[in-house]
Amino acid sequence: DQQVKQNSPSLSVQEGRISILNCDYTNSMFDYFLWYKKYPAEGPTFLISISSIKDKNEDGRFTVFLNKSAKHLSLHIVPSQPGDSAVYFCAASAISGSARQLTFGSGTQLTVLP
Amino acid sequence: NAGVTQTPKFQVLKTGQSMTLQCAQDMNHNSMYWYRQDPGMGLRLIYYSASEGTTDKGEVPNGYNVSRLNKREFSLRLESAAPSQTSVYFCASSGGRGDPQHFGDGTRLSIL
Numbered sequence: 001d002q003q004v005k006q007n008s009p010s011l012s013v014q015e016g017r018i019s020i021l022n023c024d025y026t027n028s029m030f031d032y033f034l035w036y037k038k039y040p041a042e043g044p045t046f047l048i049s050i051s052s053i054k055d056k057n058e059d060g061r062f063t064v065f066l067n068k069s070a071k072h073l074s075l076h077i078v079p080s081q082p083g084d085s086a087v088y089f090c091a092a093s094a095i096s097g098s099a100r101q102l103t104f105g106s107g108t109q110l111t112v113l114p
Numbered sequence: 115n116a117g118v119t120q121t122p123k124f125q126v127l128k129t130g131q132s133m134t135l136q137c138a139q140d141m142n143h144n145s146m147y148w149y150r151q152d153p154g155m156g157l158r159l160i161y162y163s164a165s166e167g168t169t170d171k172g173e174v175p176n177g178y179n180v181s182r183l184n185k186r187e188f189s190l191r192l193e194s195a196a197p198s199q200t201s202v203y204f205c206a207s208s209g210g211r212g213d214p215q216h217f218g219d220g221t222r223l224s225i226l
Contacts, residue, residue, distance in 0.1 A: 043217030099164035104156030
């Protein structure tokens with residue numbers, strides 16, 4: 001059973017508009033959430049994170065929102081740029097011993113159209 | 115500014131052959147991880163090492179072994195490769211509980 005789900009495999013938006021990527025999780029033990037961005041033939045790159053004690057975290061054009069009661073988080077990109085076109089992975093984390101294990105969603109391919 | 119380096123980048127094996135994937139990080143991180151990514155799926159954790167001298171199983175450890183050679187290096191070994199292990203393998207490292215994981219560029223492994 002997938003503990004982290006990204007139900008939209010793909011999303012297309014116009015340059016300059018807002019991109020909203022969604023993610024749902026089922027495990028209440030997750031206390032830290034991250035978004036990664038991945039270009040073809042490269043490894044995932046960390047984008048932004050949020051702790052479960054917060055409901056919003058902002059970094060430039062990127063904002064992550066967390067709704068714990070709904071077990072839902074979203075990534076907003078404003079304004080979207082063609083260089084944002086990539087696969088975006090949502091990941092959730094719980095402490096296991098002295099290391100954090102990440103559970104990833106299946107990813108959303110974002111295409112920003114010029 | 116290397117970060118996490120994985121070798122090789124590509125490899126083709128025959129069923130039953132063995133292979134070791136190498137990973138090294140230069141960020142003085144304590145924790146290191148091995149993931150596999152299959153089409154249409156997210157990354158799944160194979161093994162991790164919270165600190166030098168320790169290793170633990172992740173979600174999909176069967177068919178793999180790991181060695182944390184020192185603080186910098188964490189290798190993944192396939193003793194007898196199977197077609198189901200065809201995948202892209204990513205290594206990652208992290209400095210601690212609040213530090214995000216940093217990934218290498220992956221090893222693309224095909225098993226015929």
